[in-house]
Amino acid sequence: MDKKNKSASTRLIHGKTVDPSWDFSKHLVPPITSSTTYRLESTERGHEGFKEFLNPHSDKPIWVYDRLDEPNCMMLENQMADFCNGEVGVAFSSGMSAISSLFLALLKQGDTVLAHRTVYGCTHNLFQNWMSRLGIKVIWTNLLDLPLLSSLLKEHTPKLVYMESLTNPTLELLPLKKIVATIESYNKDTNSEVVSAVDNTFLTPHILKPLNMGIDFEIHSLTKSLSGFGTEMGGMVVCSKKHEISLKLVRKDFGGVLHPSSAWSILQHGLSTLEIRLKKQQESAAKIASFLEGHPKIGKVIYPGLESYEQKDLATELLTSETHGFQPGFLISFELKSSADKSDTFLNLIAKNSYSITLAVSLGLTRTLIQMPSLMTHCTLDADDQASSGISRKLIRLSVGLEDPQDIINDLKSNLEQTV
Ligand SMILES: Cc1ncc(COP(=O)(O)O)c(C=O)c1O
Structure with a gap:
C-alpha cells in the first residue's frame, strides 16, 4: 500500500497500517488490547469471522468486533474455565450482567426458577422485579430442605435451581452435592433437564469448586476477590461448552461486555495474587x-x-x-x-x-x-x-x-x- 502521497492527517490516522511489532508472542506479560474492531483482509474473512463466532470450531479465533470476542477477555475466560474446572468461561461487564445473561440464555416466558431464599440484594431484585416482567416465575425456597426441593421440582417442573455457595449476607452454606443428587434423581425419573447455578463469589474457586460437585453453572462477580483491589468490575459464567454460544449471543445482543483493560487487570493482578x-x-x-x-x-x-x-x-x-x-x-x-x-x-x-x-x-x-x-x-x-x-x-x-x-x-x- 502506497502511503507516500497521502496527507499528514491521513498518515497520522493510519501510520504504518500493519506493524511487525504487533506480534506480541514474545511478551512476558500479555499486552492490554484496546482495539474495538479488527482489520479484515477480505470479505470472506469477515464473513468467516461471524460464522466462526456462531459455530466455533478452531482454536484460532477470527477477531471481528469486541462485543463478539476479544483477546484479553478470552485469556481471562480460558484461565477462569481452567481454575473452575469447567470447559468454557464467558465474561461479562459485572456480576449482575453475568447473572442476568445466564437467565436470558436459559429461560423464556412461562419458565420457573427455584431459588434459595437468601441471595445478594440486587439478585433478589432482578428475580423478583425484572424476571417477573418477562414472565419468568421465581419461587423462593429453602434449599437446605431437600424433601421440600424434591416436592417443588415435581410440583413446578422448573428449568433452573439457583443459589449462592455461601449466602450473602447470612453466610449459610448450601449442601451442593445433595442438591445436585436430588436434581439428578428428579431428571432421571422424569426425563427432565433441570440445571443448577451457583454464585460462588463469596468463596472463590480457590476455596470451593461447585462444578466438581455436578453443578452446571458457576457464576462470579469478578469485582470482588478475583480482581481484589477494588479497581475493576466484571462477571463470569463458567460451564460446559454446549452453553457457550447462547451465553455469547446474549452478551453480543444485550451488550454486557467486559472492558479489555479490566479483563487484563483481573488476569494479571487479581488472579495471580488471589491465593x-x-x-x-x-x-x-x-x-x-x-x-x-x-x-x-x-x-x-x-x-x-x-x-x-x-x-x-x-x-x-x-x-x-x-x-x-x-x-x-x-x-x-x-x-x-x-x-x-x-x-x-x-x-x-x-x-x-x-x-x-x-x-x-x-x-x-x-x-x-x-x-x-x-x-x-x-x-x-x-x-x-x-x-x-x-x-x-x-x-x-x-x-x-x-x-x-x-x-x-x-x-x-x-x-x-x-x-x-
Ligand atoms: C454474591 C454476589 N453476587 C453478585 C454480585 C454482583 O456483582 P457486581 O457488583 O459485580 O455486579 C454481588 C455484589 O455484591 C454479590 O455479593
Whole structure:
C-alpha cells in the first residue's frame, strides 16, 4: 500500500497500517488490547469471522468486533474455565450482567426458577422485579430442605435451581452435592433437564469448586476477590461448552461486555495474587471472629471457621481441600446485643474514627470493609423478604482485608467501647 502521497492527517490516522511489532508472542506479560474492531483482509474473512463466532470450531479465533470476542477477555475466560474446572468461561461487564445473561440464555416466558431464599440484594431484585416482567416465575425456597426441593421440582417442573455457595449476607452454606443428587434423581425419573447455578463469589474457586460437585453453572462477580483491589468490575459464567454460544449471543445482543483493560487487570493482578491474599485474609478473619465472639457487647457471630458455626460439619466437608486444608473464607457477619440504633451508632463511629476499617459495600478487597445489609446491599427487600432471607435489621457484614489483624481488632474494640 502506497502511503507516500497521502496527507499528514491521513498518515497520522493510519501510520504504518500493519506493524511487525504487533506480534506480541514474545511478551512476558500479555499486552492490554484496546482495539474495538479488527482489520479484515477480505470479505470472506469477515464473513468467516461471524460464522466462526456462531459455530466455533478452531482454536484460532477470527477477531471481528469486541462485543463478539476479544483477546484479553478470552485469556481471562480460558484461565477462569481452567481454575473452575469447567470447559468454557464467558465474561461479562459485572456480576449482575453475568447473572442476568445466564437467565436470558436459559429461560423464556412461562419458565420457573427455584431459588434459595437468601441471595445478594440486587439478585433478589432482578428475580423478583425484572424476571417477573418477562414472565419468568421465581419461587423462593429453602434449599437446605431437600424433601421440600424434591416436592417443588415435581410440583413446578422448573428449568433452573439457583443459589449462592455461601449466602450473602447470612453466610449459610448450601449442601451442593445433595442438591445436585436430588436434581439428578428428579431428571432421571422424569426425563427432565433441570440445571443448577451457583454464585460462588463469596468463596472463590480457590476455596470451593461447585462444578466438581455436578453443578452446571458457576457464576462470579469478578469485582470482588478475583480482581481484589477494588479497581475493576466484571462477571463470569463458567460451564460446559454446549452453553457457550447462547451465553455469547446474549452478551453480543444485550451488550454486557467486559472492558479489555479490566479483563487484563483481573488476569494479571487479581488472579495471580488471589491465593496469597486469601491466606492472609482468612488467618486474620479467624482472629477477628474469635475476638468478636468473646466481646461482651456482641450477641452473635457467624463465621464458618468458628466452633459455634451452625453448619460446622458441612463447613468442614465443603471448605476443606487436600492442598489447602480448611479455608473458611474472609467474611464475618455479626450482631450487637443491643438494639438496631446502637448498631447504626457503632457503624457511624467506625466511619468517623476507624483507620483500618471502611464503611463501604463490596467485599474481597485488600481493604477491610464493613456494611449493614438491611440498610444497604439488601435494602430493596421489604421487611417480610428481609425476614424470610434471615437478614435482621442489625446484622453487620465485615469483609476482612490485608491490614494487620490487630489494627482491625483495635478499631472494632475502641468503637464498640464508644457505642453506648
Ligand atoms: C454474591 C454476589 N453476587 C453478585 C454480585 C454482583 O456483582 P457486581 O457488583 O459485580 O455486579 C454481588 C455484589 O455484591 C454479590 O455479593
